[in-house]
Amino acid sequence: MQDTIPRTLTAAQAARCRQCPLCRAGPGVPCQAKPAGDHLARYLDAYTAGELSREYIAAVLGELVVIAAHIIVQGSAS
Secondary structure, three states, X not given: OOOOOOOOOOHHHHHHOOOOOOOOOOOOOOOEXXXXXXXXXXXXXXXXXXXXXXXXXXXXHHHOOOOOOOOEEEOOOO
């Protein structure tokens, strides 16, 4: 018998578990392959759904130089 070990997802992994509302990348698939990253829209969607904290989304936004819906957040869900 094999037991499944429960694990908690990081905030970036939780955001990537959602379909991107901008490019429609599926759950678990990055919006951009190299370097791996996701659209800011995916993070905002996860925040709106209550999966990301206000503090986490503020930290993500604080790292960006340019803010637009099509921006790729580099190195997410690693």
